[in-house]
Amino acid sequence: GWGRVEGDWSVLTGSAHKWGGPSGVGLLVVRKGVRFAAQGPVDERESGRAPGFENIPAIVAAAASLRAVRAEAAQEAVRLRELTERIRARVPELVPDVEVVGDPVRRLPGIVTFSCLYVDGETLLHELDRAGFSVSSGSSCTSSTLTPSHVLRAMGVLSEGNIRVSLPPGTDAEEVERFLQVLPGAVAGVREKLDAPASGPVAREDGDDVLVVDSLGKRCPIPVIELAKVIGQVPVGGLVRVLSDDEAARLDIPAWCEMRGQEYVGEEPAERGTAYLVRRLG
Structure with missing residues (x-):
């Protein structure tokens, strides 16, 4: 942080509050030869890159704060x-x-x-x-x-x-x-x-039953909490089928499996939402 930006960059932007300067002041650097078109309203100021009058005191304060930060960065x-x-x-x-x-x-x-x-x-x-x-x-x-x-x-x-x-x-x-x-x-x-389950291992059993968890209409992290509560109810090798229409489940259920030592089998379409399959390993 707060250091020089090396490499073949074309455009740099920065916000002064990130280095202790005043809020509302930004930095825009466009390398010569780079095609650039402002996306918002513009006028004749700042080469057509920003509208309105500049806040000179805030700009000076931003530059001074950047120098101070760089001195001890x-x-x-x-x-x-x-x-x-x-x-x-x-x-x-x-x-x-x-x-x-x-x-x-x-x-x-x-x-x-x-x-x-x-x-x-x-x-x-x-x-x-x-x-x-x-x-x-x-x-x-x-x-x-x-x-x-x-x-x-x-x-x-x-x-x-x-x-x-x-x-x-x-x-x-x-x-x-x-x-x-x-x-x-x-x-x-x-x-x-949230009535989350306690941490720790679950009892080991044998078998390959499938248990369905209906988490439709429930938002993160409830689908994962409900999965964690029932994983011990299926035998080792058994499957839990989690039904969820929350987009976060696609990311969080595989992550939970990796953290808890269970196997994420994959997902499949369901009548509503998506079904996520988890195999109990222990």
């Missing part, structure tokens, strides 16, 4: 990376059924993302906000779209209960430790509200 990046590595290591120890997302090395220093099974991401955001932590979520459980995060989908990871923690410059270790103290209780509280 390398040192601050090392410090923030140590804090996010602490979160990456501690969260799976403190909270059961958590998947830490993203490469441990090739990532921005101040960002860490993880997904919690059996948790509604938006509800968890509210619980953390009440404790004084403003975090983000790539969860599919949003009131606007009810579709999985396209980024998490591309990564093939769990979309439900996703939390994205961004540490701004100046974040100290005490704040991170308090977040780690609050998080387990917040996750447990949300799981209790």
Whole structure:
């Protein structure tokens, strides 16, 4: 973060608030020779790339803040990376059924993302906000779209209960430790509200029965919770057929299988929604 952008780029954009500057000021850099056409209203200002009068004080403040951040960017990046590595290591120890997302090395220093099974991401955001932590979520459980995060989908990871923690410059270790103290209780509280199953292995049996779980009309993470509750009721080698019309199930059921050591067989059309087949391995 906050470093030079190498390579053969054509267009760069940036928002000043990302490096501590004022909100509402952006940066647009178009390399000479690149074809560029503004997509919004324009006039004669800024070579036809932006309309209206420039906010000169805010632009100057954005430039000054970028210079200040760049002066200590390398040192601050090392410090923030140590804090996010602490979160990456501690969260799976403190909270059961958590998947830490993203490469441990090739990532921005101040960002860490993880997904919690059996948790509604938006509800968890509210619980953390009440404790004084403003975090983000790539969860599919949003009131606007009810579709999985396209980024998490591309990564093939769990979309439900996703939390994205961004540490701004100046974040100290005490704040991170308090977040780690609050998080387990917040996750447990949300799981209790959703009547999520307890973690742990299930009894081993033999057989190949098929059990149907009707989750039609229910949104993430309810289909996965209902799958987890019944997987122990079929014998080892048996199938669970989950019926769901929630788009997130296509991503979250395979991710649950990988996390819980079960076999995702695939999906097939159903009279309503889609049927997802899971084989119990243990």
